[in-house]
Amino acid sequence: MNKFLSALDTSVADAPLRPLLYTAGAAATAAGIYYYVKRDGKTTTSDSEVTTEDPVCDWATEPALLQPMEVPLDQVTNAVTEAEEKIQKLVMSNTQLEERVRELEELLCEARRDGMKSKASQAEAEEKHQKAEETITQLEEEKSDLTKQVESLLETVQNRGHLLSETHRECETLLMNGCERDQEADSILQVENKKMKKTLMDKEELLKVFLIEAEEKHQKALETIAQLEVDKSDLTKQLETLQDMWILLGExxxxxxxxxxxxxxxxxxxxxxxxxxxxxxxxxxxxxxxxxxxxxxxxxxxxxxxxxxxxxxxxx
The missing domain is CATH 1.10.287 (Helix Hairpins)
Structure with missing residues (x-):
């Protein structure tokens, strides 16, 4: 810029310097916005990495709770990546604008030198200067469009960042609720398990008593059967004796x-x-x-x- 200011004449300085200063300010603004968005994106990424790790509950234990939140997180991440790419493209466009401004400065310097050397080439220099002013005006319009795009992208990135933080909070809330439900279900299962164990122990004791009684009854039945066998044999002998006596009586x-x-x-x-x-x-x-x-x-x-x-x- 110093080289450009020293080369221009006082008659030409008031007209082209103001658009060039605007262009340089736009480039600095775009670079600052890019740095801010880049830093905000890193902070959001680091926060997302910290909040996704939960020491209380395992992610694999609650797939039904986390699955609905995977789609908005991926969309937010893709939107942030697209915004960064667009900002990089804008920075590259801004760099190209600065190069073109430098080229125009060189053209203006050359035109000034040519005007000092020969008044015959003054008209051509003025024409180049006019073209340079038109080009600078067009570049300012493009710069304003790019600035608006950068502002809209910055606003979009901020909104997506807020959405991402809200999503993280909702995930943490769902995880906490899931852990509480698991703890309640675990306590209920433990109580039911104790009841089942007590019931099984009572049934085992009753079965032992029933088995003892059944063994005693079986022993008594065996003794009764043996006694009945003896009585049966005695009765058989008595029956045979009575049959013989009946035959003798008939005779x-x-x-x-x-x-x-x-x-x-x-x-x-x-x-x-x-x-x-x-x-x-x-x-x-x-x-x-x-x-x-x-x-x-x-x-x-x-x-x-x-x-x-x-x-x-x-x-x-």
Missing amino acids: AHRECDKLKAEETMLSQLEVVKSDQKDQVSHGIVQNMEHLLTAFILILFFLSLFIIRTKCLSSTT
């Missing part, structure tokens, strides 16, 4: 019936004998043969009776 009844029949026949023979005696006493000779036959029959039945009596006495 005795049959023998008694036979004896009664023989006694009846003997009584009949006695009647016949008495009749025969009456007939003999009355002198009936024609029935002697019948009497002899009857006597033979009586002897036969008597022999049978004696034999039966001997058989019964031998069996008893």
Whole structure:
């Protein structure tokens, strides 16, 4: 700038210096904004790295709570990156503007030297100067547009930074709530576990008592079964004895019936004998043969009776 001011004449200094000063101020402003945005982006990144680490709860234990917040965080990060890229482009454009300003300064110096050397080239120098002024005016317009873009980007970055901080706070709140819920669920599960253990112990004691009683009942049942087996064997023997006695009793009844029949026949023979005696006493000779036959029959039945009596006495 000093070289440029020393080269210009007093008649030309008032017109072109003001746009050049504006351009230099715009470049300094853009550089300051870039530095501020860069520093703010680093601070936001470092804060996000610090707040994402939670010593109380593990991120892997609460995927359902963190998953809805991943999309806005990525969007904010991408927006900040895009803003930084745009600011870098604006800084590069500002650098190009400064180079063009330097070129214009050189052109103005050259035009001044040419005007001092020859008045014939003054018109050409004035034309170049006019072109330089037009170019500077255009550059000022571009600078104002770039300044507006930088301000809008800075405002966007600030808004995204606020959104990012709010998102971090919401994540911390959700994590704290999730940890509290986990602690409550853990305490409830511990209480239920204690109750279940107590119930199981009571049931085990009852089962032990039932097993002891069942073993005693089983032992008594085995003893009862053994006693019943002994009684069964005794009853079987008694039944066999009774069957034998029943058979003997039946035979005795049959023998008694036979004896009664023989006694009846003997009584009949006695009647016949008495009749025969009456007939003999009355002198009936024609029935002697019948009497002899009857006597033979009586002897036969008597022999049978004696034999039966001997058989019964031998069996008893």
